[in-house]
Amino acid sequence: MTALELLVNALQADPRRIAVEHRGTAITAGEFLSRAQGWAVHLRTAGLGEGTVLGVAVSSNVRAMELVLGAWMCGAGVLLVDFRASRRTLEEWHRRVGFRLLAGNVRWPDGPEAVLLPPQIGALETLPWALPTNGDLVADYFVSSGTTGFPKATAVTQTRLAWFERDDFGTLLSVLSLAFSASRSAWYRKLAFGKTIVALDLLHTLRELDEALARPDVEECSLPPVLIRRLTQLTSRGAGPRYPNLRRLNAVGGPAAPQDKRCAVERLTPNFGMTYSATDCGLVSRISGAEILERPASCGRPVAGVRVEIRDGERLCGFCEVGTITVYRDGQGPVEPGDLGWLDEAGFLHVVGRSGTILCRHGLNVTTAQVEQALLACDLVEDAVAWGTPDRDGGDRIHAAVQCAADAEPAVATFVRRILSNQERPDDLFFSRGLPRGPAGKPDRLGLIASLSAQAHGETTHV
């Protein structure tokens, strides 16, 4: 069975059930399917067909998923990009995969034909042609986060995408852009199993997020570390978890700071957890609830079917020894996600940072993750990114950008000067009200570094 058949069957099984709720408006399964069919006719007329690719860069997750289904009905694949992506990014994706059409607002000469989005598409009860059934057609491109270069894309076929075995949770609160693969996978899973999705807009206030998480029907949500942190800092409503009905709250798009993970379990929900995964090897480990309270710095034990080794070249490292994380899945491997870490004696994995992020400062090693964690120890810091550049003495100069409120900058600067150790204290500190981010909410590290590198001369400055 293909992913298209799976989702269409699920939507047709009970057309009157609520599939998606957006801005307080309920969209039934039947209506959602009809909209997708309307888009399919529009896209096919515009030239989308079997084996072609639709680029999607729209600000509405609901619209994005309608377009995905519509494209699949044409036998096409989709590649989703954040709606704020630059023209250069879209041009690069077009160069790599070849968009036949691009749904979004960015256009350029000699680029793919832009699909103009009408304010409404006429819903179609019946698709004028039979659904494509070729399982080998590319359905989707899963894109990496791009922390070490331009993101990589992995083509996933219709058959491969229809892997969902089960869905243990009810209504999903969708917060992150569907340009983030994990966010899109969650939508596929919910639609396939006939569950409801409450779609928050990509721009929302913290108040709106807090209210949505507290809804009695919302059971599952994934959030980036910066939002987890902000939620834990909200004034308590009283005894008990802030979101008593939440059965799963995941931190995604990067590791949450240990103190934030602990606060999330203690204040938000005992069902808070995080996973460690990588584009090349999938899910590696998971940690949640009580385990987080015991080992807040860990990303958990390897999941079933996965074995993790820590290696220093050919040598196998011992417990609590830092080395290259090496993953074996179902006997296949090894795959190196590109991270450094260590295993404790109970088998819990601790990720230290990306390979190549060990900096040498005054003769001592420190990782960028250590510097970031040290900065996050200040409650006024919402998020932090650290990086190094070679200095004149053969070591590294450490730079850091922190996200905080404008009136918090003096206190943060004082914290950095007085509290951080010599090893962790950045040589250059940049302040920002909002670090540039990718669709998963993860800081756009490369973009930030590129724009700031030229300014790094021992001054504090604003981004």
Next chain:
Amino acid sequence: MSDDANSDLALVLVAFRVTLGRQAGPDDNFFEMGGDSVNSEEVIMRLEEATGLTLPGWTLLDYPTPRLMAGFLDQST
């Protein structure tokens, strides 16, 4: 444009300028000027303080230019 609409436009232009750190024109797109989810919340907060309205977080998604946002505010009051 009515006086109220002009007044709303002026309010929005100020909110954009203070948040983004540079002057915006009436038809400049917030996101193309470098706006993101964090400073969009700031713009919303400033407009809420100035108008007394409660604005949803998605307002800038639907009304990304000062002119469009001013029109929305004018309709909302």
